[in-house]
Amino acid sequence: MIAEAPDVPVIDARNVTIRFGRLTAVDAVSLDVGHGEVFGLLGPNGSGKTTLIRALCGLIPLASGSARVLGRDAMRESDAVRAGIGYMSQKFALYEDLTAQENLDFYSGIYGLTASQARDRQAELVDEVGLAPHLKKRGAHLSGGWKQRLALACSLLHRPRLVFLDEPTPGIDPVARRDLWDLLFRLSAQDVTLFVTTHYMDEAERCGRVAYLYLGRLLAVGTPDELTRWPGVTPAGSRRVEILGGDPAAIFDRLRDREGIVQVTIFGRSVRAVVEAAISDRSLADELNGAEIRPSWPTLEDVFVTLARAQETGGRP
Amino acid sequence: MNSGGFRRLRAIASKERLHIVRDPSTLFFAVFLPVLELFMLGYAIDTNVRHVRTIVFDEARTQESRSLLLRFTNSEDFRIVGEVFTDRDLARALVSGRARVGIKIPEAYSRRVQSGRTGQVLILVDGSESSVAAEAVNVGGAIALSESLDRLLEGRRMPVEARPRVLFNPDTRSANFFIPGLMVVLCQMMATMLSANAVVREKERGTLEQLFMTPVRAGELILGKMLPYLGLVLAEFCMIGLLMVVGFGVPIHGNFFTLLIVALPFYLSMIGLGLAISTRAQTRDASMQMTIATILPSMFLSGYVFPLDSMPRPFWLLAQAIPTTWMIDVARGVVLRGAGWADLWLHAVVLSAQAVVLLAISAVLFRKRLT
Ligand SMILES: Nc1ncnc2c1ncn2[C@@H]1O[C@H](COP(=O)(O)OP(=O)(O)OP(=O)(O)O)[C@@H](O)[C@H]1O
Numbered sequence: 193m194i195a196e197a198p199d200v201p202v203i204d205a206r207n208v209t210i211r212f213g214r215l216t217a218v219d220a221v222s223l224d225v226g227h228g229e230v231f232g233l234l235g236p237n238g239s240g241k242t243t244l245i246r247a248l249c250g251l252i253p254l255a256s257g258s259a260r261v262l263g264r265d266a267m268r269e270s271d272a273v274r275a276g277i278g279y280m281s282q283k284f285a286l287y288e289d290l291t292a293q294e295n296l297d298f299y300s301g302i303y304g305l306t307a308s309q310a311r312d313r314q315a316e317l318v319d320e321v322g323l324a325p326h327l328k329k330r331g332a333h334l335s336g337g338w339k340q341r342l343a344l345a346c347s348l349l350h351r352p353r354l355v356f357l358d359e360p361t362p363g364i365d366p367v368a369r370r371d372l373w374d375l376l377f378r379l380s381a382q383d384v385t386l387f388v389t390t391h392y393m394d395e396a397e398r399c400g401r402v403a404y405l406y407l408g409r410l411l412a413v414g415t416p417d418e419l420t421r422w423p424g425v426t427p428a429g430s431r432r433v434e435i436l437g438g439d440p441a442a443i444f445d446r447l448r449d450r451e452g453i454v455q456v457t458i459f460g461r462s463v464r465a466v467v468e469a470a471i472s473d474r475s476l477a478d479e480l481n482g483a484e485i486r487p488s489w490p491t492l493e494d495v496f497v498t499l500a501r502a503q504e505t506g507g508r509p
Numbered sequence: 510m511n512s513g514g515f516r517r518l519r520a521i522a523s524k525e526r527l528h529i530v531r532d533p534s535t536l537f538f539a540v541f542l543p544v545l546e547l548f549m550l551g552y553a554i555d556t557n558v559r560h561v562r563t564i565v566f567d568e569a570r571t572q573e574s575r576s577l578l579l580r581f582t583n584s585e586d587f588r589i590v591g592e593v594f595t596d597r598d599l600a601r602a603l604v605s606g607r608a609r610v611g612i613k614i615p616e617a618y619s620r621r622v623q624s625g626r627t628g629q630v631l632i633l634v635d636g637s638e639s640s641v642a643a644e645a646v647n648v649g650g651a652i653a654l655s656e657s658l659d660r661l662l663e664g665r666r667m668p669v670e671a672r673p674r675v676l677f678n679p680d681t682r683s684a685n686f687f688i689p690g691l692m693v694v695l696c697q698m699m700a701t702m703l704s705a706n707a708v709v710r711e712k713e714r715g716t717l718e719q720l721f722m723t724p725v726r727a728g729e730l731i732l733g734k735m736l737p738y739l740g741l742v743l744a745e746f747c748m749i750g751l752l753m754v755v756g757f758g759v760p761i762h763g764n765f766f767t768l769l770i771v772a773l774p775f776y777l778s779m780i781g782l783g784l785a786i787s788t789r790a791q792t793r794d795a796s797m798q799m800t801i802a803t804i805l806p807s808m809f810l811s812g813y814v815f816p817l818d819s820m821p822r823p824f825w826l827l828a829q830a831i832p833t834t835w836m837i838d839v840a841r842g843v844v845l846r847g848a849g850w851a852d853l854w855l856h857a858v859v860l861s862a863q864a865v866v867l868l869a870i871s872a873v874l875f876r877k878r879l880t
């Protein structure tokens with residue numbers, strides 16, 4: 193059976209390297225994920241998130257390194273691993289010409305469920321994701337949110353211990369997104385481990401731990417708190433401020449090239465900036481025609497942007 | 510196979526059946542296209558020369574000339590489509606393609622025949638279609654010969670007569686010869702194309718990746734996909750068999766079930782071939798091209814178009830390795846010669862062995878891996 197000892201990590205990747213010809217899509221990535229964790233993987237397009245997940249499921253051979261999932265070697269014991277994992281791919285990967293019900297039936301069969309097991313489990317999941325009114329619709333006719341919920345239900349039929357969700361919420365309305373996350377947290381409470389990739393910062397903030405992948409390299413791993421407190425985000429001798437009042441675009445233009453401003457970005461109706469200590473709030477307010485200056489804290493987005501910028505300019509964060 | 514394996518197999522087979530039923534274009538390709546091709550090719554391929562369009566220029570206009578022309582008409586090889594009255598018109602009818610053969614009986618014909626000299630008849634043959642030309646020359650000569658003999662013998666019996674008897678296909682109808690082969694080849698094309706598409710379509714839509722993330726085994730996937738298509742192909746085979754008898758009047762002299770049983774390993778081979786193709790092709794266009802690349806040798810080297818016996822030795826040897834060669838021989842054997850198990854057991858053994866090899870190859874190629 194699948195190892196359930198709590199001290200064995202659910203995912204244990206050591207120096208995982210994956211190459212497509214001359215392209216190194218994943219470069220010596222090491223990470224481990226423990227039981228019941230909600231682990232978020234972030235990174236720009238093409239950074240290797242999907243590739244890493246595929247490798248953890250034994251679908252792509254490693255160029256070097258090792259990957260153990262649920263205590264087994266991802267490549268050599270892939271059938272045993274796959275019996276214990278669920279996978280929801282980035283794009284809808286169910287059958288569009290089959291109805292929702294037929295897709296559920298198909299995957300029930302694929303996971304070897306008996307007819308009565310399938311009936312009970314399907315009823316449970318359909319209830320959980322609220323799919324009941326749409327069971328007779330063909331995959332092609334379901335809207336994006338329902339497609340995702342159907343895909344999730346299909347990937348949970350066999351009660352996996354670990355679920356990979358590759359960008360589960362693109363183009364889904366906020367209510368459906370929140371419902372989906374509520375569902376994910378209920379799963380997590382049942383000791384199911386979740387490995388989620390996303391481009392949304394609010395989703396990243398919900399994760400227990402997040403990792404940031406950039407062009408195949410893992411730049412940071414930690415809890416959202418740890419990452420936002422990382423000193424590199426706000427360089428020594430500077431502080432973060434939020435500037436309110438006035439025209440954000442005009443303020444942005446004035447600050448962009450001003451000496452002593454490390455970073456500036458528009459944030460809705462306000463402007464956020466990293467300001468060198470030499471510039472006081474007072475003088476900044478005067479300069480900006482009496483705009484209100486407040487201290488602000490770095491967000492995860494700030495962390496990732498700083499990490500990515502540092503990579504682009506070749507410097508180490 | 511354990512019960513979980515059986516449930517997985519059943520799930521795949523019944524899903525594949527739903528794909529077939531729900532996809533009208535596949536159904537159309539699978540069922541109607543072969544029938545359409547059967548009718549088009551079945552009628553078009555007539556290598557026997559009959560009713561060759563013939564134009565007549567009868568200068569003599571006598572009883573003798575008319576009785577000679579009657580022989581041409583009665584032979585069924587010639588069909589007189591018109592009469593002309595000048596050499597120029599005769600030539601023009603041939604150049605324009607209105608007729609393939611022109612017969613000119615000169616004015617002096619009757620006079621010369623009656624006076625015991627040789628009466629000459631001019632037969633102009635359009636050489637641009639070689640088989641028609643050869644046949645017209647032969648039959649024209651034969652008609653002249655028998656007309657001469659009749660006149661020489663004056664009612665006495667012929668001293669020697671050869672009576673050729675063509676066994677198995679007494680009227681040497683080409684339909685009888687070609688349609689059993691056509692039936693084999695059409696269904697082969699369908700088997701390879703459908704099974705290749707069944708996998709490549711899942712690749713294109715990304716559903717294969719999802720499927721690969723489950724504990725389903727490659728063998729279960731292959732078998733589950735194969736079964737519905739095997740059923741469909743055999744149903745099509747029976748349908749074309751029926752059309753062959755009803756639509757083309759080709760009698761089946763042997764037992765059709767024998768044919769069907771031997772066809773089973775053959776079509777398994779062709780489905781295996783399709784699966785092997787699907788492991789290499791990333792798009793349906795690519796798999797279509799690869800399928801056609803496999804169909805061509807099995808049409809031209811299998812004895813379907815060119816007779817095996819007149820092939821150079823290396824090609825003949827190659828032909829023996831192609832399953833279609835054996836299957837076409839079985840189809841012709843059963844349909845035309847009434848062959849039974851005593852004649853066909855070797856074919857069945859060879860076809861089964863080829864099926865095992867091809868399926869093994871496709872199973873090895875077919876790994877649960879992307880890229
Ligand atoms: N099968 C493949 N063959 C060749 N290159 C590939 C293959 N799959 C992915 N790549 C390349 O590997 C890199 C990583 O791709 P991947 O899909 O893992 O990125 P990602 O982080 O999931 O991006 P996104 O956020 O857009 O989903 C890209 O440069 C991509 O072009």
Ligand SMILES: [Mg+2]
Pocket residue numbers: 241242243282358
């Ligand atoms: Mg991706």
